[in-house]
Amino acid sequence: MQNPWWHRAVVYQIYPRSFADADGDGMGDLRGISAHLDHLACLGVDVIWLSPVYPSPQDDNGYDISDYQDIDPVFGDLAGFDELLAGVHARGMKLIMDLVVNHSSDEHPWFAESRSSKDNPKRDWYWWRPARDGMEPGAPGAEPTNWGAAFGGPAWEYDPATGEYYLHLFSRKQPDLNWENPEVREAVYTMMNWWLDRGVDGFRMDVINYISKDTTLPDGPVRPGIAYGDGSASYMNGPRIHEFLHEMHERVFAGRPQELLTVGEMPGVTIDEAKLFTDPARGEVDMVFQFDHVWVDRGADPWQLYPLRLTDLKAILGRWQAGLADNGWNSLYWNNHDQPRVVSRFGDDSPQYRVRSAQMLGAVLHLHRGTPYVYQGEELGMTNAPFATIADFRDIEALGQYVQAVDQEGRSPEDVLTVLRARGRDNARTPMQWDASPHAGFTTGTPWLAVNPNHTQVNAEAAVKDPDSVYHFYRKLIALRHEEPAVVYGDFTMLLPHDERLYAFTRTHGDTTLLVIGNFTGETVRAEIDDAAAWEAAELLLTNAAAPEDLVLQPWQAVIYRRISR
Ligand code: GLC
Numbered sequence: 113m114q115n116p117w118w119h120r121a122v123v124y125q126i127y128p129r130s131f132a133d134a135d136g137d138g139m140g141d142l143r144g145i146s147a148h149l150d151h152l153a154c155l156g157v158d159v160i161w162l163s164p165v166y167p168s169p170q171d172d173n174g175y176d177i178s179d180y181q182d183i184d185p186v187f188g189d190l191a192g193f194d195e196l197l198a199g200v201h202a203r204g205m206k207l208i209m210d211l212v213v214n215h216s217s218d219e220h221p222w223f224a225e226s227r228s229s230k231d232n233p234k235r236d237w238y239w240w241r242p243a244r245d246g247m248e249p250g251a252p253g254a255e256p257t258n259w260g261a262a263f264g265g266p267a268w269e270y271d272p273a274t275g276e277y278y279l280h281l282f283s284r285k286q287p288d289l290n291w292e293n294p295e296v297r298e299a300v301y302t303m304m305n306w307w308l309d310r311g312v313d314g315f316r317m318d319v320i321n322y323i324s325k326d327t328t329l330p331d332g333p334v335r336p337g338i339a340y341g342d343g344s345a346s347y348m349n350g351p352r353i354h355e356f357l358h359e360m361h362e363r364v365f366a367g368r369p370q371e372l373l374t375v376g377e378m379p380g381v382t383i384d385e386a387k388l389f390t391d392p393a394r395g396e397v398d399m400v401f402q403f404d405h406v407w408v409d410r411g412a413d414p415w416q417l418y419p420l421r422l423t424d425l426k427a428i429l430g431r432w433q434a435g436l437a438d439n440g441w442n443s444l445y446w447n448n449h450d451q452p453r454v455v456s457r458f459g460d461d462s463p464q465y466r467v468r469s470a471q472m473l474g475a476v477l478h479l480h481r482g483t484p485y486v487y488q489g490e491e492l493g494m495t496n497a498p499f500a501t502i503a504d505f506r507d508i509e510a511l512g513q514y515v516q517a518v519d520q521e522g523r524s525p526e527d528v529l530t531v532l533r534a535r536g537r538d539n540a541r542t543p544m545q546w547d548a549s550p551h552a553g554f555t556t557g558t559p560w561l562a563v564n565p566n567h568t569q570v571n572a573e574a575a576v577k578d579p580d581s582v583y584h585f586y587r588k589l590i591a592l593r594h595e596e597p598a599v600v601y602g603d604f605t606m607l608l609p610h611d612e613r614l615y616a617f618t619r620t621h622g623d624t625t626l627l628v629i630g631n632f633t634g635e636t637v638r639a640e641i642d643d644a645a646a647w648e649a650a651e652l653l654l655t656n657a658a659a660p661e662d663l664v665l666q667p668w669q670a671v672i673y674r675r676i677s678r
Contacts, residue, residue, distance in 0.1 A: 118373045118398060119441065120600050121158035122478075122590045123208075123485045127449045128165050128187055129173055130543045131488055133555035140543075140554070142188035146196045148546075151572060153203040155491055155583070156590040159373060160200055161316045163449055164210045165193070169219050171285040172263075172508050173449075173541075175210075175318060176217040180303045197311050206313035208373055213300045214322045215286040222299075223287050230274050237296050238287045239279035241268070241329065249275045258331045260340025264512030267343060279329075281322060281347065283508055291323045291356055301363040308364065314373035317397070320357070321378035321385075324350030335412075339520045348380040354388060357396040366395060375443055375483075377401045383435035390440035399443040399483060404428045406451055415517055415527050417534055420458055422612050422632050430606040430617075433481055437603065442482030446473060447490045452539040456496035460634060460668060463569075466493050468668040471585040471656040475670035476615050476630040478589040481604045486586065488544050492575050493582035496539040497564045502529060506561050510536045547573040580656075588654055592672070596653075598624040613637045614665070626653070627673040631665040639663040650675045 132144030142165065152160065164174035165187040174184070183189050200207045216223055225234040247254035250270045256277055259267035261284075268277040269284040279288045289296050304315065325347045332341035357376070365372055376389060376397040389396050405428045411418040436442050446454035455461050459469030470493030478484045499505060502514050502525070510532050517523040538561060545567035546553030552567035564570070575583035593599045602619030614637055615630040627647050629639050641647065644663050650673040652659050657666040665671065 115601070116392075116398070117371050118159075118483055120594060121373070121483055122156070122593060123159040123161055123373075123375075123483060124152055124155070124157040125161045125163065125448055125485060125487045127163045127488060127541060129163075129560065130541050130554070132544060132546070133557065133559075136555060136557040137186070138555050138557040138560050139186050141186065142183065142192040142196050146192075146199050149199050149203055149205075151576075153205065154576075155486075155587055156594070157205065157486065159206045159208060159313065161208045161375075161485070162210060164212055169217055169285060171217070171283050175212050176215070176219075176283065176286045177212050178217040178219040178221075180213075180216075181306055194310070201311070206371070206373070208314040208316055208375075209307055209312050210318060211304065211315040211320075212318040213289060214319045215280065215282060215288045218285045218287050222289075226287075227271055227273060227278070230276070236293050237290055239290050239325070239329075240274075240276045241279070242276055243270075249277075257329050257343060258334065258341035259343030259346075260338070260516075261512075263509045264514075264516035266340060281319075281343075283512070288325075289323070291352070292325075292327060297356065297359065301360060304360070304364045308368065308370065308372070313370065315375075317374065317376045319379065320376040320397075321349050321353055321381055321389075321400075322347045324352040324356055326350060337413075337521060339516060344380060349378075349382075349385050354394070354396060357389065358394065361395040361397075374398045375401060379403045383432060386432075387436065387440050390436065392439075399441045401443050401445065401448075402432060404432070406446075409457070415523050415531050417531055422615060423610060425458075426606060426609055426615055429480065430604075430609065433604040433606070437481075442480065443485060444477050444480050444482040445485040445487070446477055447487035447540060448485070449487070449540050450537050451487075452535050452537075453494055453496045454490065455493050456539070457534070458632070461493075461495040465634060465668050466495065466570075467580070467582055468656050468666075470582045472630045472632075472668045472670040474582070474586050474589055475654065475656070475672060476628065478593065479599060479617075479619065479626065479628040479672060481600075481602065481619065484593070487540065489540075491583050491586040492545060492570055492572055494542075494545060494570060495564065495566060496534070497542045497562070499529075499533050499536070499538065502532075504562070505532065505536060505538050507536060507538045507541065510538060545571040547571050585654075585656055592654060596624070596626070596674070597621055598626050598674075602626060607641055608639070614639055616641060623677045625675050625677070627675075628671070629663070629665060630670045631668055634667040636667065637665050639665060646675070647673050 128140045131140040133140050134143035166177045167179040167184045168174045226238045241256035243249040243254040255266045255268040261267040263283045332343040334341045374397040378400045386400050408425050409418045409420050455470040517528045543554035543559050543563045548568045552563040575581035598619050598621035602621035605618045607616040613633045619626040653674050654672045657669040
């Protein structure tokens with residue numbers, strides 16, 4: 113079988129709300145994106161993933177969809193979407209949509225019908241259950257299971273109209289769709305086909321490994337100090353997940369002439385499951401977003417910060433590289449709209465090392481085997497934001513978890529804030545920094561979330577002019593993937609697994625071997641690897657500081673060497 117095109121591709125994620133605002137209402141929009149496509153074409157990316165732009169009450173910034181086949185007026189309209197798609201295709205890029213079908217909005221007509229009466233034909237499109245046995249419906253603790261929702265509070269909402277509860281793993285405005293019902297699946301496939309017929313090039317599938325649930329809905333374990341049970345064993349990689357994804361593949365993707373891309377967001381997915389999901393012979397999805405490496409600095413207590421141990425990060429990513437080496441495919445990411453900025457998290461965002469550490473992190477990620485994803489602003493080395501109080505946050509997750517932790521679980525507001533400042537999703541969602549003007553060139557109005565004050569230094573205009581910027585380094589990394597087959601296909605071998613300072617590996621393809629080393633510290637470090645002298649003499653393909661002598665790397669330096677054996 114021919115290698116699929118997406119093995120060689122780099123994807124760029126746009127969070128439309130925060131990318132570029134063309135009409136001055138403080139919120140990004142489709143015309144704003146269209147106006148900045150050359151920024152992406154010059155960077156060299158192959159695919160754009162658009163976070164949701166569908167009509168939505170915006171409870172979770174568009175991940176709560178009230179109409180799957182239209183555009184929210186805040187972002188534009190279908191004509192503007194077609195224009196954007198044409199502009200993307202004209203530049204030789206592709207565009208994939210966000211597919212959010214684990215849940216809809218509670219304002220979707222499907223849910224309005226479902227909640228209207230117990231015998232409505234769409235009642236069974238969502239998860240309705242009576243109160244816990246022997247308890248008064250609506251009374252505290254009478255929810256059908258003890259599960260907590262991702263954004264705080266219980267995962268069940270009582271609906272007095274019919275005296276039953278509906279399940280929502282996220283906010284109460286995001287009721288979970290019941291994939292057991294074949295009509296639901298049919299409606300989703302019809303909608304997906306409609307978008308593909310319109311010309312889109314695939315989908316990023318939101319929490320897609322949650323769509324199959326254990327229909328007995330048992331209580332989950334309760335961790336000390338946490339108000340609710342953890343129901344994830346009943347819905348992460350549930351009993352029918354492979355069946356559903358294969359059916360979707362058959363009904364939507366199989367046999368289409370287009371070159372398409374599917375990537376499933378899968379919190380809690382294991383390597384063994386991912387092998388099945390991404391085995392081309394099984395016809396499910398092309399690749400998955402796993403979470404192990406972004407949970408590396410998470411511990412038992414959700415409200416404590418755990419520092420990064422580089423050896424843990426290497427062990428996790430090394431396992432995924434080995435696990436999907438022969439069959440299946442990895443996606444590679446540090447950032448997205450749900451993660452803090454990587455330069456602040458694993459690098460050093462001080463003025464001295466921001467650029468160099470952002471470049472090093474990019475080099476290490478992009479030289480792994482898999483398809484890299486760049487999240488808007490990552491190519492500028494954008495940093496976490498200086499949130500002073502809880503009032504500075506807009507994210508429903510931060511606000512909901514704050515209330516649960518402080519009001520229900522008795523945590524100190526300062527402790528909770530410390531973690532939200534470091535890990536909160538709004539860090540990724542501050543407006544894109546285009547230039548040094550008052551709102552960073554993002555909007556002429558008042559931005560929905562404050563721009564990071566460092567936009568006077570950190571912005572696209574300055575980065576494009578500066579040959580040593582993060583932007584140009586990412587451009588070179590992307591070009592290297594397009595030019596050097598070893599970056600795409602090379603076998604991955606981790607070196608120095610016990611070293612807490614250096615991240616080192618080789619990639620071998622045919623007679624070409626690449627050596628990649630990243631210094632994860634602010635000190636100079638010598639790489640003690642086998643064959644050091646030969647590597648010293650090898651071709652230095654890319655680095656972000658002066659060429660090293662004796663493999664002594666400068667603070668946050670990355671090096672990529674190439675040797676051809678004959
Ligand atoms: C995914 C999205 C996240 C959203 C959640 C619920 O994890 O990436 O932003 O809040 O699903 O849709």
